[in-house]
Amino acid sequence: MFKFLSGLFSRDIGIDLGSANTVVYVKGRGVTIDEPSVLAIRKVGNKGKKDIIAFGNPAKKMIGKTPQGIDTVRPLLHGVIADFDMTEKMVGYYMSSANQGRRMMAHPRVAICVPACVTEVEKRAVVDATLGAGAREAFVVEEPLAAALGTGLPINEPRGNMVVDIGGGTSEVAVLSLGGVVISNSLRSAGDDIDNAIVSMMRQNYTLSIGESTAEEVKIAIGSVVPLDSELEMEVKGRDLMDGLPKVVMVTSGEVRDAIEPIICRIEDMLRYAIEQTPPELVKDIVDQGLVLTGGSSQLRGLSARFSDVINVPVHMAESPLYSVALGLGKLLETVDRGDKVAVTVDHAAV
Ligand SMILES: Nc1ncnc2c1ncn2[C@@H]1O[C@H](COP(=O)(O)OP(=O)(O)OP(=O)(O)O)[C@@H](O)[C@H]1O
Ligand SMILES: [Mg+2]
Numbered sequence: 001m002f003k004f005l006s007g008l009f010s011r012d013i014g015i016d017l018g019s020a021n022t023v024v025y026v027k028g029r030g031v032t033i034d035e036p037s038v039l040a041i042r043k044v045g046n047k048g049k050k051d052i053i054a055f056g057n058p059a060k061k062m063i064g065k066t067p068q069g070i071d072t073v074r075p076l077l078h079g080v081i082a083d084f085d086m087t088e089k090m091v092g093y094y095m096s097s098a099n100q101g102r103r104m105m106a107h108p109r110v111a112i113c114v115p116a117c118v119t120e121v122e123k124r125a126v127v128d129a130t131l132g133a134g135a136r137e138a139f140v141v142e143e144p145l146a147a148a149l150g151t152g153l154p155i156n157e158p159r160g161n162m163v164v165d166i167g168g169g170t171s172e173v174a175v176l177s178l179g180g181v182v183i184s185n186s187l188r189s190a191g192d193d194i195d196n197a198i199v200s201m202m203r204q205n206y207t208l209s210i211g212e213s214t215a216e217e218v219k220i221a222i223g224s225v226v227p228l229d230s231e232l233e234m235e236v237k238g239r240d241l242m243d244g245l246p247k248v249v250m251v252t253s254g255e256v257r258d259a260i261e262p263i264i265c266r267i268e269d270m271l272r273y274a275i276e277q278t279p280p281e282l283v284k285d286i287v288d289q290g291l292v293l294t295g296g297s298s299q300l301r302g303l304s305a306r307f308s309d310v311i312n313v314p315v316h317m318a319e320s321p322l323y324s325v326a327l328g329l330g331k332l333l334e335t336v337d338r339g340d341k342v343a344v345t346v347d348h349a350a351v
Contacts, residue, residue, distance in 0.1 A: 013098050014111045014329025015091065016146070017126065019076045020168025020191060020296060022056075022090065023326035024098045027333045031326050033094055036060040039073050039086055055093050064211035078188035079115035079143075079170035081125045092133030107136040111329050113143045115170045117186035141332065143325055144174030144184050150328030151292045151318040155179055160282030162291035164271065164307070165324070166190050166298045171267045173274040175282055183277045187270050191297040194219055194260045201259035203241065206249045210238040219300070222253040225264050226302030253301075264303075268310045275311055290314030294324040 014025040017037070024033035035056030042051045053070065054062065063072045075086035095108065114126050123140055130138040144163055145155070153161040155176045165172045168191040174184035198215040202208045210218075214236065222232040232253040240247040275283060293304050293315050304315040318324045 012109045012111065012333045013095065014113075014141075014146075014326055014333055015094065015130070016113045016143075016325040016329065017076060017087075017091065018167055018325075019074070019079050019170065021322065022094055023323055024094050025326040025330035025333070026098050027330065030330065031323055032098055034322065035094070037074060037076050037090065038063065039075065039090055040066070040070060041073060041086075042070050052089055052093075055090060060213075063213050077169055078192075079167070079186075080118060080122050080188075081129065084125060084129060087126075088129040088132045091129055091135075095133055095135065107134055109137045109139070110135040111139045111141050111333060113141050113146050113325050113329060115143050115172060115186055117170070117172070117184075117188070141329060142174075142181060142184075144172050145176065145181060146325045146328030146332065147172075147294050147318075148174065148176050148292070148328065149331045150324035150326065151294055153292060159289070160278065160285035161289070162274075162278075162286045162313075164291055164293050164298070165295040166267065166293070166300075166303070167295040168192050168297070171270060171295075171297075173271055175274065175278050175286070177282055182279070182282060183274060185270050185274050185277075187266060189263055189266060190295070191216075191219075193263050194223070194297065194300075197259045197263060198223075198256060201255060202236065202238065202249075202251070205255065206247070206251075207241040208236065208238040208247055208249055209241050210236060214238065218251060218256060219260075222251070223256050223260065224253050224301035225257060225260070225306050227257075228253055228301065264306070268307070271307065271311050287313050290316050292316050292318055294318035294321045296322050 012027045016023040022035055022037045026032045038059040039052055040054040040059040040062045042053050044051050059072055073083055073086050075083040075090055081087045110130050112130050114123055127138045127140055147165045148155045148161055148163040155161050156179045158178050161176045163174055170186050170188055171190045172186040175182045195212050195215040198218050199210055202210050222234045233250050235248055236251050237248050290313050298321045304317055308315040
């Protein structure tokens with residue numbers, strides 16, 4: 001397969017199509033786009049026609065603030081395409097932005113990442129969306145593999161490399177050796193569920209209604225998964241569910257920690273199970289070298305210390321947790337061009 005791939009990626013781009021963020025790597029230029037996976041649409045007429053009015057950051061700013069007739073859409077939920085048309089539009093938009101209007105790249109070859117747990121149907125949907133958006137060819141690469149490459153793990157060696165990616169919609173763990181995935185597990189629960197847990201906690205503890213964006217701000221500002229030396233607190237504004245009026249409350253990091261605990265426990269169970277499934281020789285390597293933690297939600301305060309305690313191996317943070325997958329796709333594209341042998345599994349489709 002890789003002989004076939006060699007030399008093909010001439011003007012290629014790698015797309016990490018995440019539930020929360022889309023990151024695009026353009027070969028030879030690096031990461032050029034990092035935008036939320038969000039669109040804003042306006043309904044036109046009553047035949048269901050929709051105009052897209054914003055992509056990425058401007059669209060994310062509109063979440064929860066739209067007037068009648070305008071909606072914000074997150075086409076990917078839990079790492080899976082929930083709205084096919086919108087995914088296609090979004091991929092098309094980022095592909096042409098990456099191309100900066102140059103016609104040469106109007107139909108690039110695209111390496112695109114999907115979570116390891118997706119079904120064949122979902123994988124096919126990603127490929128179709130990419131081809132539909134104008135790609136000449138689309139290659140699907142497993143996300144843990146790209147993440148491991150992007151964090152600099154020597155995945156081609158006969159050695160157990162463990163990577164844990166906690167994103168917006170999915171949490172994934174994989175053990176790789178000799179360029180392939182030995183075991184992988186994933187959970188369709190990550191940063192988004194943490195935000196939802198904060199929304200529920202605010203409702204229960206304070207009868208305060210807040211939106212997802214506010215919950216995300218609270219998580220980033222005071223979220224933690226271990227007790228902190230000095231606990232944090234934050235003023236949160238919303239609407240009181242009792243009288244419908246605006247209300248401001250002080251929330252502590254302890255309350256947020258309790259609210260998100262069940263999700264963190266589920267992720268820990270997934271890690272334990274992954275270690276149980278890993279062949280002992282590879283476990284030995286992981287104990288020696290540790291695992292690499294990546295993905296936006298890996299930045300939660302105390303997560304690396306906690307994982308290290310729970311599964312008893314050293315945990316290293318990736319240098320750029322939001323870019324690991326895109327950088328890995330980039331490495332794959334560059335390596336392939338040099339004709340190196342890289343044993344990876346990719347699915348390929350062309351128009
Ligand atoms: N400093 C931070 N602390 C905690 N969480 C954070 C921080 N910064 C970003 N996040 C969270 O990281 C998540 C996005 O991470 P990432 O971009 O890796 O996800 P994704 O790749 O789009 O999703 P997936 O891989 O699950 O489809 C969001 O839920 C966001 O709230
Ligand atoms: Mg991701």
